[in-house]
Amino acid sequence: MCYQESKPITVIDATSDLDSVPFSPRVLYRGDCIEVMKCFPEGSIDLVYADPPYNLSRHGLSWSDKQGAGRRKSGGNYHMMKETWDMFEESHYRRFSVQWLAEVKRLLKPAGSLYVSCTYHNVGELLVILRDLDLKCLNVIVWEKTNPHPNLTRRMFTHSSEFVLFFAKGKKWTFHYEEMKKYSANGGQLKDVWHLPLCQGAERIKRADGRAAHPTQKPQALLERIISASSSRGDLVLDPFLGTGTTALVAEQLGRKWIGIENDTNYVSLSVERLKKVQGAFRKEDTYERRK
Numbered sequence: 001m002c003y004q005e006s007k008p009i010t011v012i013d014a015t016s017d018l019d020s021v022p023f024s025p026r027v028l029y030r031g032d033c034i035e036v037m038k039c040f041p042e043g044s045i046d047l048v049y050a051d052p053p054y055n056l057s058r059h060g061l062s063w064s065d066k067q068g069a070g071r072r073k074s075g076g077n078y079h080m081m082k083e084t085w086d087m088f089e090e091s092h093y094r095r096f097s098v099q100w101l102a103e104v105k106r107l108l109k110p111a112g113s114l115y116v117s118c119t120y121h122n123v124g125e126l127l128v129i130l131r132d133l134d135l136k137c138l139n140v141i142v143w144e145k146t147n148p149h150p151n152l153t154r155r156m157f158t159h160s161s162e163f164v165l166f167f168a169k170g171k172k173w174t175f176h177y178e179e180m181k182k183y184s185a186n187g188g189q190l191k192d193v194w195h196l197p198l199c200q201g202a203e204r205i206k207r208a209d210g211r212a213a214h215p216t217q218k219p220q221a222l223l224e225r226i227i228s229a230s231s232s233r234g235d236l237v238l239d240p241f242l243g244t245g246t247t248a249l250v251a252e253q254l255g256r257k258w259i260g261i262e263n264d265t266n267y268v269s270l271s272v273e274r275l276k277k278v279q280g281a282f283r284k285e286d287t288y289e290r291r292k
């Protein structure tokens with residue numbers, strides 16, 4: 001299919017009547033990603049980037065079960081968030097993660113690949129599930145945040161990293177090896193530790209009161225590496241947890257097709273506003289093909 005730079009960005013309410021949900025690029029689907037993904041055809045997606053709930057919210061994270069049955073988790077006690085979309089009992093979180101990852105696997109083309117953002121809180125569960133789904137682990141990328149929040153307790157090391165799990169469905173995954181060298185400090189092979197700041201400044205979307213509009217908006221630089229590495233111009237990129245639309249925005253800028261799914265109406269509106277500003281703004285001068 002030819003890349004359609006003129007196709008307008010559309011929002012489809014996929015909270016009911018799922019039998020008639022169309023499958024189309026440049027669409028932001030509002031609804032539950034597991035249910036929406038079930039409507040899409042098998043083997044239709046080149047690349048998935050997912051930034052799922054980390055299950056950080058509620059009573060904080062605890063390995064032990066002090067908060068009551070079902071609250072056991074695989075990470076430490078650190079928590080900052082209180083988002084309802086990020087609150088799960090232990091067994092529910094596993095079930096949810098298995099379900100969305102199984103749908104992602106079904107949707108990926110044989111040469112497709114998957115990146116999943118996570119922290120030490122949920123990396124254990126995700127790696128086991130991905131192994132059980134028989135997906136191939138290519139890298140556990142460490143994103144070192146160059147501007148982390150300070151550790152106020154002074155009783156442990158400052159938390160300054162997140163992980164990005166890079167997995168492939170089959171053996172012939174896309175990887176633009178040469179292009180990745182531009183992100184390496186010495187121009188050589190790009191390693192699996194990436195030094196990038198948290199999303200802040202003008203890039204961070206703010207509410208009217210000046211506070212961040214979304215607690216976990218990812219930096220565009222992170223998505224630029226992922227999308228450039230593992231997709232080509234015109235490929236279809238899916239983000240099942242779109243949030244503020246970062247994946248779609250970068251895909252748009254890099255000349256990829258995209259599909260986003262997001263449950264929350266406010267975040268859908270934020271994404272649409274953000275995307276309209278860059279619609280069709282394929283940065284031809286930034287592409288590796290042009291600069292060679």
Ligand SMILES: C[S@@+](CC[C@H](N)C(=O)[O-])C[C@H]1O[C@@H](n2cnc3c(N)ncnc32)[C@H](O)[C@@H]1O
Nearest residue numbers: 032033051085216217218241243244246262263
């Ligand atoms: C970690 S955030 C993603 C942030 C995004 N990467 C960005 O840069 O803005 C996860 C998002 O997934 C959404 N979400 C949570 N559960 C969902 C589900 N079952 N289906 C669709 N969206 C969901 C939340 O509303 C939240 O905006």
